[in-house]
Amino acid sequence: MIPEDHLEFLDAIWTRQTPFTYCFLGLNILVFILMALAGGSMNEPTLMAFGVKANEEIARGQWWRFVTPIFIHIGIMHLAFNSYALWIVGPQVEKLYGSVRFVILYLLTGIAGVFGSYIYHPHSISAGASGAIFGLFGVLVAFGIRYGNVIPPFFKSAVGTSVLPVIVGNLVIGFMIPGIDNSAHVGGLLAGGALGALIPFQRPGTQTKPVFRSAQLVLLWLVAVCFYSTARVYDGPHLSFKNATRSVTHLFSSNAIAEDFRTAFNDAQAVFAQSVAEIGLRRMDRLVFLRSATAKSIDELRAAPSLSSDSDKLMAALLRVMQEQYALLEDIQRSGTITLGHARRLNENTVAFERVMVQFSKWAETEGKRYGIQMGKQR
Numbered sequence: 001m002i003p004e005d006h007l008e009f010l011d012a013i014w015t016r017q018t019p020f021t022y023c024f025l026g027l028n029i030l031v032f033i034l035m036a037l038a039g040g041s042m043n044e045p046t047l048m049a050f051g052v053k054a055n056e057e058i059a060r061g062q063w064w065r066f067v068t069p070i071f072i073h074i075g076i077m078h079l080a081f082n083s084y085a086l087w088i089v090g091p092q093v094e095k096l097y098g099s100v101r102f103v104i105l106y107l108l109t110g111i112a113g114v115f116g117s118y119i120y121h122p123h124s125i126s127a128g129a130s131g132a133i134f135g136l137f138g139v140l141v142a143f144g145i146r147y148g149n150v151i152p153p154f155f156k157s158a159v160g161t162s163v164l165p166v167i168v169g170n171l172v173i174g175f176m177i178p179g180i181d182n183s184a185h186v187g188g189l190l191a192g193g194a195l196g197a198l199i200p201f202q203r204p205g206t207q208t209k210p211v212f213r214s215a216q217l218v219l220l221w222l223v224a225v226c227f228y229s230t231a232r233v234y235d236g237p238h239l240s241f242k243n244a245t246r247s248v249t250h251l252f253s254s255n256a257i258a259e260d261f262r263t264a265f266n267d268a269q270a271v272f273a274q275s276v277a278e279i280g281l282r283r284m285d286r287l288v289f290l291r292s293a294t295a296k297s298i299d300e301l302r303a304a305p306s307l308s309s310d311s312d313k314l315m316a317a318l319l320r321v322m323q324e325q326y327a328l329l330e331d332i333q334r335s336g337t338i339t340l341g342h343a344r345r346l347n348e349n350t351v352a353f354e355r356v357m358v359q360f361s362k363w364a365e366t367e368g369k370r371y372g373i374q375m376g377k378q379r
Contacts, residue, residue, distance in 0.1 A: 020099050021090030024071075024106060025083055028129060031071045032079050037239040039305060041074050044125075045258065045371050049236025051226070052127040053114050062233070064226035066118070070110035072127035082129045093136045096143060098202035100216045105199065107219045109135020109191045116187020126181045131188030137167050138192025143201060237371070240306035258371040261311070264297075264304040265360070265373075268322055271297045272353055275325055279338065279346055287333045294326045307371055310363055317356045324349050 035041045035050055048054060051068030058065050073079035094102035113131015140163045171185060202208065271293045278286045301319040306312050328345050332338055364373050 014095060016095045016098065018091040018094040018099070018102075020103050020106070021086065021094050024090070024129075025086055027071050028073060028079065028083060028086075032073055032076075034239065035072070037241065039237040041072070041076075041079075043237070043258070046236050047072070047074065047125060047127065049230075049234050051230040052125045053117055054125045055118060055122040058118065062229075064229045066111055066114050067107075067223060067226040068230055069114050069127040070107070070129055070132055073129070074127055078128060082133060085133045086129060089133060089136045089140070093139055096201045097139070097199070098208060100208045100212045101199055101202060103216045103219060104212065105135065105139055105192065105195055106132050107223065108195060109138065109188045112191030113184035113188035117181050117184040120183035121181055124181075126184060128181075128184070131184040133188070134167070134170070134185045135188035135192030135195075137163055138189040138194075139196035141167070142193045142196025146197060147201065238306040238308045238312065258305075258307075258373060260303075261305050261307060261371070262373055264300040264315070265318070267300055268297045268318055269357075272322065272325060272349075275329060276346065276350060279329075279332070279342075282338055284332075284336070284338075287329055291326065291329045291333065294322060294329060298322050298326060308367060310367060314356065314360055314363055317359070318353075321349060321353045321356060324352070 031050065032041060035043075035046050038049065039046045041047065048057070050072055051062075051065050052072055052074075053065050053069045054062075073082060090102075090106075093105060097105060110129065110132030112135065114126075116131065117126045144163070167189065171182060199212075271290075275290045275294060278290055298319065301315055301322060304315050324345075328342060328349060331345075332342055335342075
């Protein structure tokens with residue numbers, strides 16, 4: 001038989017709502033979707049623009065990078081694993097401590113995890129909710145030790161030292177797999193243990209103290225300010241559904257957006273130069289090949305990723321030039337000879353192409369550098 005007071009405890013605890021677990025889970029997914037629109041979470045310029053932990057940028061004054069990494073994930077598997085872990089452990093802690101204290105525990109342990117990575121891995125970027133998740137595990141350990149004598153015996157299997165095998169197993173995995181930042185895990189875990197020892201859980205039937213409500217509001221305000229600061233200085237790829245589609249097809253490429261942009265641009269440049277040379281030499285036998293190559297380049301330009309509004313305008317201008325060149329090649333093939341009218345149109349296309357190249361060169365010297373895009377120097 002279960003004592004009546006234990007039944008009351010369990011009923012009060014497990015009927016509590018857990019809105020912030022699902023709010024944080026939803027925010028992780030929302031950020032991931034926005035990153036997909038900006039080229040994908042495997043794309044380094046996107047990661048940097050969205051606010052991953054990067055010591056050099058923090059040193060330049062971007063302090064919000066101690067908070068935003070908690071909600072950023074690098075790749076779909078990273079998001080999936082952390083989402084599952086938060087789905088499992090988040091409701092347990094939020095039911096025990098109440099939503100107000102859960103927000104405090106989650107955000108402070110998440111920041112502690114980022115700080116651990118900042119100290120022990122200063123030369124690499126990092127992100128993820130795992131520091132906060134390990135922090136929640138640390139809270140459960142501290143809870144079991146602190147309240148082991150007052151909670152129902154059968155409840156102890158989910159808290160206290162019973163959680164240690166899960167923690168140890170995940171830390172071992174973190175040390176064995178390259179790329180996992182265990183310093184963030186340890187930082188969050190230690191902070192969770194400390195906070196669990198200091199902050200009392202919310203007993204059934206009690207009201208939340210004003211000090212905890214104030215701390216919750218301050219931390220939520222801090223999250224909002226950090227994301228606002230990130231948006232204010234955002235210099236990553238342009239948000240576009242075209243980028244989202246491309247990010248799905250390049251799940252395992254770290255910089256696919258910039259690479260595809262460069263490929264489309266370089267191919268157009270090479271094909272245009274080749275067509276001008278072949279027409280100048282009156283190589284009529286090459287027209288079929290040139291039309292095919294130009295059509296392929298036009299398709300690449302249409303599908304090119306969106307980096308910014310300026311790059312979109314330049315790519316659109318280059319696309320128009322390539323379409324005019326294709327129409328010229330088509331007319332020459334149809335007529336079977338190169339007329340003065342064709343020569344005039346070729347000259348107009350060449351002037352337009354060179355004008356676009358000048359604009360591209362200026363763009364590459366400023367905004368393009370962020371994506372590793374540079375114009376080759378002529379000698």
